[in-house]
Amino acid sequence: xxxxxxxxxxxxxxxxxxxxxxxxxxxxxxxxxxxxxxxxxxxxxxxxxxxxxxxxxxxxxxxxxxxxxxxxxxxxxxxxxxxxxxxxxxxxxxxxxxxxxxxxxxxxxxxxxxxxxxxxxxxxxxxxxxxxxxxxxxxxxxxxxxxxxxxxxxxxxxxxxxxxxxxxxxxxxxxxxxxxxxxxxxxxxxxxxxxxxxxxxxxxxxxxxxxxxxxxxxxxxxxxxxxxxxxxxxxxxxxxxxxxxxxxxxxxxxxxxxxxxxxxxxxxxxxxxxxxxxxxxxxxxxxxxxxxxxxxxxxxxxxxxxxxxxxxxxxxxxxxxxxxxxxxxxxxxxxxxxxxxxxxxxxxxxxxxxxxxx
Amino acid sequence: xxxxxxxxxxxxxxxxxxxxxxxxxxxxxxxxxxxxxxxxxxxxxxxxxxxxxxxxxxxxxxxxxxxxxxxxxxxxxxxxxxxxxxxxxxxxxxxxxxxxxxxxxxxxxxxxxxxxxxxxxxxxxxxxxxxxxxxxxxxxxxxxxxxxxxxxxxxxxxxxxxxxxxxxxxxxxxxxxxxxxxxxxxxxxxxxxxxxxxxxxxxxxxxxxxxxxxxxxxxxxxxxxxxxxxxxxxxxxxxxxxxxxxxxxxxxxxxxxxxxxxxxxxxxxxxxxxxxxxxxxxxxxxxxxxxxxxxxxxxxxxxxxxxxxxxx
Numbered sequence: 001x002x003x004x005x006x007x008x009x010x011x012x013x014x015x016x017x018x019x020x021x022x023x024x025x026x027x028x029x030x031x032x033x034x035x036x037x038x039x040x041x042x043x044x045x046x047x048x049x050x051x052x053x054x055x056x057x058x059x060x061x062x063x064x065x066x067x068x069x070x071x072x073x074x075x076x077x078x079x080x081x082x083x084x085x086x087x088x089x090x091x092x093x094x095x096x097x098x099x100x101x102x103x104x105x106x107x108x109x110x111x112x113x114x115x116x117x118x119x120x121x122x123x124x125x126x127x128x129x130x131x132x133x134x135x136x137x138x139x140x141x142x143x144x145x146x147x148x149x150x151x152x153x154x155x156x157x158x159x160x161x162x163x164x165x166x167x168x169x170x171x172x173x174x175x176x177x178x179x180x181x182x183x184x185x186x187x188x189x190x191x192x193x194x195x196x197x198x199x200x201x202x203x204x205x206x207x208x209x210x211x212x213x214x215x216x217x218x219x220x221x222x223x224x225x226x227x228x229x230x231x232x233x234x235x236x237x238x239x240x241x242x243x244x245x246x247x248x249x250x251x252x253x254x255x256x257x258x259x260x261x262x263x264x265x266x267x268x269x270x271x272x273x274x275x276x277x278x279x280x281x282x283x284x285x286x287x288x289x290x291x292x293x294x295x296x297x298x299x300x301x302x303x304x305x306x307x308x309x310x311x312x313x314x315x316x317x318x319x320x321x322x323x324x325x326x327x328x329x330x331x332x333x334x335x336x337x338x339x340x341x342x343x344x345x346x347x348x349x350x351x352x353x354x355x356x357x358x
Numbered sequence: 359x360x361x362x363x364x365x366x367x368x369x370x371x372x373x374x375x376x377x378x379x380x381x382x383x384x385x386x387x388x389x390x391x392x393x394x395x396x397x398x399x400x401x402x403x404x405x406x407x408x409x410x411x412x413x414x415x416x417x418x419x420x421x422x423x424x425x426x427x428x429x430x431x432x433x434x435x436x437x438x439x440x441x442x443x444x445x446x447x448x449x450x451x452x453x454x455x456x457x458x459x460x461x462x463x464x465x466x467x468x469x470x471x472x473x474x475x476x477x478x479x480x481x482x483x484x485x486x487x488x489x490x491x492x493x494x495x496x497x498x499x500x501x502x503x504x505x506x507x508x509x510x511x512x513x514x515x516x517x518x519x520x521x522x523x524x525x526x527x528x529x530x531x532x533x534x535x536x537x538x539x540x541x542x543x544x545x546x547x548x549x550x551x552x553x554x555x556x557x558x559x560x561x562x563x564x565x566x567x568x569x570x571x572x573x574x575x576x577x578x579x580x581x582x583x584x585x586x587x588x589x590x591x592x593x594x595x596x597x598x599x600x601x602x603x604x605x606x607x608x609x610x611x612x613x614x615x616x617x618x619x620x621x622x623x624x625x626x627x628x629x630x631x632x633x634x635x636x637x638x639x640x641x642x643x644x645x646x647x648x649x650x651x652x653x654x655x656x657x658x659x660x661x662x663x664x665x666x667x668x669x670x
Binding site: 126135258302 | 648
């Protein structure tokens with residue numbers, strides 16, 4: 001058990017207050033930086049992809065976990081990012097400028113959607129975003145003069161400031177730097193008044209409004225931030241895919257993003273990262289499971305969606321805070337070592353909370 | 359996800375060179391097909407709205423109840439050879455039991471969690487139901503023999519398949535039954551009370567938990583009936599549950615808070631769809647979502663509004 005003694009005013013706003021946290025974060029960062037020296041190219045690319053998904057997860061987490069707005073169409077922003085970036089690159093725009101334009105464009109689309117969505121309530125938004133996702137996928141498919149349609153679109157090579165980043169480790173470092181930037185930025189965001197207003201809107205729209213938060217504007221901002229981060233992830237994803245087809249950005253991808261943040265843990269940036277790790281390991285684990293199980297069970301069609309669904313149900317019913325919640329409990333167990341009891345964390349029963357107006 | 363874009367039966371092939379106005383009998387044919395499709399959406403939407411009003415849960419897996427219902431009726435009627443009507447009743451009742459259990463065993467545990475978690479939970483149910491249905495009934499497209507395979511002629515203009523008429527009649531009957539149930543019976547009134555204020559209803563001695571589960575059962579029953587009636591038009595496979603999303607779109611177009619609104623919205627979507635597919639093949643299969651988004655942008659609360667401000 002460590003007691004925190006504040007000895008300076010800046011202690012109040014310090015990111016990593018505890019020594020343990022500092023050591024852990026430093027270890028993870030060092031390991032990530034050292035990864036290219038330890039891993040083969042294939043695994044390095046997979047790790048880079050994981051980081052990209054972590055960025056996308058943080059994007060969705062900002063919206064769903066922190067602002068309480070469910071989006072079932074977030075892969076659309078991933079797609080908008082990927083397509084915008086690739087099209088700009090193939091028109092000869094340099095990488096950095098293209099990335100900036102992509103992020104701003106994605107944010108603009110997000111704010112536009114957010115402006116409409118801010119007038120909707122609850123699940124209307126979930127379904128509107130689902131429809132938006134399906135429509136954007138259709139647009140990618142039908143607008144073949146720009147997006148290549150279902151034929152696909154080749155992504156230009158990755159060249160940053162005139163340096164071709166063709167090797168796996170170079171691309172990995174690009175992903176890593178941007179991921180760390182996004183994590184840093186997002187955690188800072190939730191300490192600003194803007195970010196706090198997001199959390200207030202999530203916890204109760206009515207109370208937030210009573211406290212003087214401009215709920216509509218907060219929702220629009222949340223959509224903008226979320227779309228910008230997801231668009232950035234999309235641009236990076238394009239370089240990993242190297243060939244874009246509309247189906248990649250369909251409803252299933254949106255659900256995968258959703259699975260990520262639910263299993264990772266709603267309402268925490270760390271949760272999005274955990275979720276990305278989980279989603280990256282899941283296919284490997286499933287294929288392993290298929291080999292281990294007897295053929296009559298392992299080869300059944302539909303085993304994957306079944307397990308996919310079951311995992312979500314089990315996580316939501318038994319551990320609503322996901323892997324992050326488990327992690328918190330584990331940490332508490334070690335920090336308060338002999339004193340952890342079964343009753344240290346008990347889920348409270350609560351009544352139906354409602355903001356229903358109709 | 360192309361599977362989300364499937365729907366109605368065969369359409370007249372669009373002319374390749376230019377779009378001409380359809381002849382009148384084709385228009386009537388398309389319109390009646392659309393109304394029938396819309397009624398099927400409406401039946402699913404009815405379940406959505408009932409469950410939403412009772413528990414504030416939007417059951418994204420409701421289309422899967424429809425799919426399971428179609429498969430259950432198919433199994434009872436073909437495998438066991440009981441004929442259509444006994445199989446229909448038994449199939450719908452068994453899906454109602456599934457709906458009851460889903461609420462009593464799982465949904466009840468997560469009352470008070472955030473809305474987002476609950477949405478995602480029901481989406482996950484959809485995945486589980488689809489996978490289980492595929493494992494139990496096979497992944498192939500099946501067709502169900504119903505007593506409605508004749509044609510009904512209206513004047514000498516147009517012939518209508520009687521399966522479409524059956525859906526429309528069944529919708530009217532079921533909606534009438536629901537209306538009477540909620541207006542006239544003890545259970546129905548108790549459900550209304552529980553929907554308005556669960557705690558107050560509980561204090562008045564209403565068994566809220568059981569009634570909520572019963573609402574789920576009723577919703578599932580109606581969806582299963584819709585599935586069985588829709589089977590001649592769409593065939594049966596594991597993806598027809600995704601029509602539920604279109605039903606949801608229809609319900610939103612009409613206004614989720616009211617049952618007549620939801621039905622009207624669904625019929626609207628059902629009618630618009632075949633014409634949009636014919637005239638605007640670019641948005642084939644997604645016209646329902648376009649209509650919904652337009653309505654949401656213009657009138658976020660739906661066409662028929664039933665709204666009041668929440669008191670603090």
